[in-house]
Amino acid sequence: MNPTPPATGEPALRVVIADDQAAVREGLVLLLDLLPGIDVVGSAADGRQALAVVAEQQPDAILLDLHMPVMDGIETTRRLTAEHPDVAIVVLTTYADDRSVLETLRAGARSYLTKDADRLHIAQTLRSATAGLTVLHPQVQATLLAAAEPDRGTHAGARGTFGDPAGSGPNSVAEPAPRPELPDGLTRREAEILALIARGRNNAEIAGELFLSGNTIKTHINRIFAKTGSRDRAAATRYAQRHGLD
Structure with missing residues (x-):
């Protein structure tokens, strides 16, 4: 999947990267910032830092590691969804286990990739997420299909992309916290x-x-x-x- 460069005059996609591994974080900053139409405006080493950077920079999207110290990716996703609902959350992680996938999507992430994704795939996923689409790595799709078996509930019958390619607009609002009965x-x-x-x-x-x-x-x-x-x-x-x- 190759990203389509933005049209002439279209603002670059503003992205924050959060990963506790310095080599991974710095590598992603360098690789993505070199791509046309991507502007990496900040980075963070844990979830709490990610919230602070997002609040300061107001990016279009965040590329978020799932397993981080201080505040993990799932809780960070919940906070971001509540406090910054216009920011598209794309999880990039080593793990594609059942609990992580489902909990992250329930918390408000739009897309879920594993770290074997290349930079062009990551860039396209960030653009798609800001347009309102949910993009899932094939391994994640397989996890969701397994979770959809009758004896395990009906969490997800997956396609790579869900819904209509239109993003959350400026009128997006924070959703109320989920209640147990739902x-x-x-x-x-x-x-x-x-x-x-x-x-x-x-x-x-x-x-x-x-x-x-x-x-x-x-x-x-x-x-x-x-x-x-x-x-x-x-x-x-x-x-x-x-x-x-x-």
Whole structure:
């Protein structure tokens, strides 16, 4: 997958990189900053530093290691989603185990890559994530498919990319913290949007009813699909019906 350079005059994608291994972090900064259309505006060695750098730099996306000291990638993802919902979170890690994949997606990450991905794939994934798409490494897709077996729940039936290629707009808002009674880490806002999908509402109707932008609705729907293992609106509707969310 080769990245498409941005059109002439289009601002570069502003990226923060967070990884506790200095050699990996510095290598990623160097490699990605050399690519056209990518501007690495900061780096961090742990989750707490990542939150501080994001707050200061307000990037478009963050490339985030999962296993870091002080604050791990999952908790960092939760905090970023709540405090900086417009920042696309792409996890880059050595691990693709079941718990890590599911917990990261539930926490709000848009994409999940393993560290054998090349820099062009990483760059394209960052661009796709800022456009609202969920991109998953093939090994991660296999993990999600395994997790979707009937005796293990219905977390994810994976495709490489979920949803409509439109990003979260300036009207994106922090989602309320998930409550225990909602399945698969769905937030109250996601459950509300899922119910409207089950009632046959299209994106424009949902946006009008909830007073949100169309791009924000698309971003929520991408996350709903990832968390519920839904390939399309029909599958999401069946999920809502099974869980009494319609």
